[in-house]
Amino acid sequence: MKDRHLFFALEKSYGPKLLVIGGMHxxxxxxxxxxxxxxxxxxxxxEKFHGSVYFILGNLKALERNERFVDVDLNRIWRDDLxxxxxxxxxxxxxxxAEIHELIENICQGQxxxxxxxxxxxxxxxxxxxxxxxxxxxxxxxxxSFGVPYIxxxxxSxxxxxxxxxxxxxxxxxxxxxxxxxxxxxxxxLERAIWITLEQTGIIRAGDFPxxxxxxxxxxxxxxxxxxxxxxxxxxKLEDYHHYRMNEGYYNxxxxxxxxxxxxxxxxEVISPFGGFMLMPLYQTKxxxxxxxxxxxxxxxxxxx
Ligand SMILES: [Zn+2]
Numbered sequence: 661m662k663d664r665h666l667f668f669a670l671e672k673s674y675g676p677k678l679l680v681i682g683g684m685h686x687x688x689x690x691x692x693x694x695x696x697x698x699x700x701x702x703x704x705x706x707e708k709f710h711g712s713v714y715f716i717l718g719n720l721k722a723l724e725r726n727e728r729f730v731d732v733d734l735n736r737i738w739r740d741d742l743x744x745x746x747x748x749x750x751x752x753x754x755x756x757x758a759e760i761h762e763l764i765e766n767i768c769q770g771q772x773x774x775x776x777x778x779x780x781x782x783x784x785x786x787x788x789x790x791x792x793x794x795x796x797x798x799x800x801x802x803x804x805s806f807g808v809p810y811i812x813x814x815x816x817s818x819x820x821x822x823x824x825x826x827x828x829x830x831x832x833x834x835x836x837x838x839x840x841x842x843x844x845x846x847x848x849x850l851e852r853a854i855w856i857t858l859e860q861t862g863i864i865r866a867g868d869f870p871x872x873x874x875x876x877x878x879x880x881x882x883x884x885x886x887x888x889x890x891x892x893x894x895x896x897k898l899e900d901y902h903h904y905r906m907n908e909g910y911y912n913x914x915x916x917x918x919x920x921x922x923x924x925x926x927x928x929e930v931i932s933p934f935g936g937f938m939l940m941p942l943y944q945t946k947x948x949x950x951x952x953x954x955x956x957x958x959x960x961x962x963x964x965x
Contacts, residue, residue: 664759667717672709675863677767678863681717681718683717686721687728689723690780693847694838718760730753731752735779738825760822777833780854788911789849789882790809792815799833806853806876809883817895837940887956892939892952896950896952898925905925916937920932930950
């Protein structure tokens with residue numbers, strides 16, 4: 661199978677098919693680097709992999725330019741009508757959308773339940789890795805296996821992502837947010853996420869790659885003091901014309917009080933309507949979400965008490 665987005669493939673006639681996407685956002689190079697590392701092992705030990713593995717590069721032109729996207733965010737346009745009309749679209753990123761979609765369709769052949777999507781990302785805040793499952797049981801099960809915080813009910817606020825698009829088709833789909841953009845730590849964490857997924861899906865056996873156990877222990881250790889099962893209660897959506905600036909000092913899982921001023925927008929203070937934990941505070945110029953507030957599952961704080 662040849663395709664300019666297909667960075668590496670190991671195809672087997674049996675077993676599940678793991679699709680890993682890196683660089684959906686062009687300013688996030690840790691995903692492609694992590695895929696490169698795992699591909700080296702795949703080349704050396706193909707007999708130890710009991711299923712197919714595809715490493716897919718996301719927004720090629722944006723990666724070249726080291727920008728999040730060219731005209732529109734490639735991870736906010738995964739919708740059937742947009743994909744159908746992508747070849748007529750004036751904005752460049754639709755071309756990439758059409759190509760990646762075609763590649764994934766060729767791999768999965770409509771058998772979405774045999775496929776697993778792991779979409780690798782990083783963020784602009786300083787710390788706090790996490791993952792986001794699509795809203796189906798197999799995705800939530802995979803998300804729990806990493807030992808890092810996972811955010812439920814977030815996928816539904818990001819409807820036009822690949823995560824949601826394939827999750828709704830029944831594919832096991834998880835976004836893994838490995839750390840701050842282009843740091844060694846983020847690349848290491850994304851590599852760990854790929855190995856753990858390979859093991860969880862049965863493509864590799866624990867005994868063949870003993871280091872995977874250490875990777876799990878490492879992720880559990882660095883997430884030890886963080887809440888684990890969370891749900892999204894608020895999304896601060898931005899439109900293009902908004903002048904938006906996050907106040908200094910926020911990072912993932914920093915606790916936030918209801919009514920706390922967290923940013924400035926169009927000259928006005930932005931307050932958090934809920935208490936909970938900060939997620940993905942926007943410290944870069946391009947982005948469609950200012951921040952999210954998440955709460956631990958089972959906490960009652962969202963009822964503005
Ligand atoms: Zn991203």
